[in-house]
Amino acid sequence: MRIAFLSDIHGNREALEACLSHAERQGYDKLVFLGDLVGYGADPKFVVDKLAELIGKGAGSILGNHDAAAAAGLIEGMNDYASASIEWTHQELDKAQRELLLSMPMSIEEDDRLYVHSEASSPRSWAYITDASSAERSLRSHAARLTFCGHVHKQQLFHMTPQKPPVLFIPQTSIPVPLMGNRKWLAVQGSVGQPRDHNPAAAYSLLDTQRNELTYFRVPYDIEASAAKIHAAGLPKILAARLFIGR
Amino acid sequence: MKQALETGTLIDGFLIGEKLHVGGMASLWSVTRPDIDTPIVMKVPTIMDGEDAEVIVGFEMEMMILPRLAGPHVPRVFGVGDYASQPYIVMEYIDGQSLFPLLEQSPLPADQVIALAIRIANALRDLHRQNVIHFDLKPSNIMQRKNGEITFIDFGLSRHLQLPDLLEEEFHIPMGTGPYISPEQVLQNRSDSRSDLFSLGVILYHLVTGQRPFGFPQSANGLRRRLWRDPIPPRQHIRDIPMWFQEVILRCLEPDPERRYPTAAQLAFDLQNPGQVQITDRGERLKADGFFSVLKRRMGFAATMGAPHQPDNSAWLNAPIVVVAIDLTEESNALAQALRMHAANVLARLPGARLACVNVLKQNRLTMSYALDDEGRNLHIQRLVELKEWARPLGLAREKMTFHVLEHVDPAAALLEYTRSNHVDHILLGAQGTGALRRFMGSVSSQIVAEAPCSVTVVRVAEDKAE
Secondary structure, three states: OEEEEEOOOOOOHHHHHHHHHHHHHHOOOEEEEOOOOOOOOOOHHHHHHHHHHHHHOOOEEOOOHHHHHHHHOOOOOOOHHHHHHHHHHHHHOOHHHHHHHHOOOOEEEEOOEEEEOOOOOOHHHOOOOOOHHHHHHHHHOOOOOEEEEOOOOOOEEEEEOOOOOOEEEOOOOOOOEEOOOOOEEEEEOOOOOOOOOOOOOEEEEEEEOOOOEEEEEEEOOOHHHHHHHHHHOOOOOHHHHHHHHOO | OOOOOOOOOEEOOEEEEEEEEEOOOEEEEEEEOOOOOOOEEEEEEOOOOOOOHHHHHHHHHHHHHHHHOOOOOOOOEEEEOOOOOOOOEEEEOOOEEEOHHHHHHOOOOHHHHHHHHHHHHHHHHHHHHOOEEOOOOOHHHEEEEOOOOEEEOOOOOOEEOOOOOOOOOOOOOOOOOOOOOOHHHHOOOOOOOHHHHHHHHHHHHHHHHOOOOOOOOOOHHHHHHHHOOOOOOHHHHOOOOOHHHHHHHHHHOOOOHHHOOOOHHHHHHHHHOHHHOOOOHHHHOOOOOOHHHHHHHHHHHHHHOOOOOOOOOOHHHHOOEEEEEOOOOHHHHHHHHHHHHHHHHHHHHOOOOEEEEEEEEEOOOOOHHHHHOHHHHHHHHHHHHHHHHHHHHHOOOHHHEEEEEEEEOOHHHHHHHHHHHOOOOEEEEEOOOOOHHHHHHOOHHHHHHHHOOOEEEEEOOOOOOOO
16 A cells, blocks of 8 residues: 655645645555645635545544644644744634544554654643654653654654664655664655745655555755735734745 | 465565575675566565664665666666565565676786776766665676666665665664775765775775785774875885876775765766876875875864765765867857857856867778878877967866867767767757758768767857858
């Protein structure tokens, strides 16, 4: 089975469509969304409707912190521009769209895989995986051989044997990585709609369970269009500006 | 779960035959599968449930890397087992011998070692081009097939530069084999393809002198010695080793990878063009450095080496062999200048590049002995002088440039042959005019563009006047 992982779309329609059509060309059997469908970007309605359609076709999706906040209208603990976008997104979404977001689970386990938005030992804390020790906490909290998560907006792949701390590998674009069997792997996804690794192209990945290979991709998309919509919606300008530099 | 391997059992369609070899890390079994008609073997790790992490991770690395390699210089893979149930690699049986028995016969004649070195360096170029560094080159890991082709085996310490290095955090001791390990591997840096060139240098030194350049150290301190202690020059052991070959071997053995050849292709180039090797003190010296030089180096290395290096998987892209084909006639002056400008641009971007300046001396089919008479020799030398004059404004270090006058009846064929045998990465050449005559005669450049196995840049000078 070939599974495409899309994380941190953040209401960016152009980036989502570019990734979906790229994944279509690669060929996939299943889509998994790893949270933060909305927030920051100007197309939350489109993204949530698209999600509803894809869930109907068998896609999996889990809850992200921005989804929870936007659906409930809670801005606690967020910085100014994040809370501005959450409030705006909350107003944009109708009741059914909010309910769909809130109906998503915190994590999904499937075969030898775990899907979760943030660090897995305590998903509701929305902790970031930034280094070997947070990766280790996440990896040791579950038995799953493969963990897929998002939240940090950077493509990172940790691998760990039982006796040693995990090792970080920065995956190269379009190069399939074999997920060798004798260890656990934590595949942190880059962001579809708001990359922050100095590369503005949208990020997603594709797992081939038969070949046991994971390929990270980068997909260029129409950033000008996404940015123009953010300006037109009256959202903080920095949310558009950072798309161009991937930060 | 893991089953004991026995003759007659069937694993994933492979019928286990007799046990061929039991080594410290793995055993080899002869196997068959009805749809495979070449001889194949199954490699199985020796210890599976034990604590020996090096064996386990090394085998994982080999399972990861080998199936991703292609070509005659690596064993062809037919199957890889699942690590959780039965790890194995099924690969072609390599009909040939390793270089190990040659050590017994060493010192070997320099000519024989040079011929072998060319084949190993070209095979290594092919391995590095596939983003893999071997990191454990030694005579027993280099096989010679019956047809003479070189094939590397045992990729348990290797690294694929586009894939995770599973060995990275496993061991905090130098990984490699004592006599052959490079100084940067001693310092646990696993990112530089030039480490393999160092190991190859050790092998060549041993084959041509009968001695190991750094002995067979058993301790970590003994291994570190090669960071500052230069080996005895090969010509101190055997005086009639050519100076240029000593130059090549000692350049491979430079403790600082920056001072070695940037790529295996450039090493092969020197081995194939001995007349062009720039001989320095390295090639001339007859004894190792004295106490004070070594002490100075020892202090210097303490300060500079050992910093972690970023993996560089593009050495062969950044250090290409560039050929510039230059027409030296008076009418082509403007074109020669334009070519020089393009060459300068390439070199400015790629400081590791090596420039081979080539001119073809067209021979008449009827006077093939032409090069042998005085007039021919004079012309040849005159062309070389003019090539050097063409290159002078580039201001390039002498060891980065070579000059070749090819004598051939067919200039395009001469350039293509040169390109293939030297594994050239990029050809720069001029387009000859645009007139009717060229259309009628066909052009050298279009034939090169069509047939060269590498990138070709055709430079044309804009014409001032419309006709």
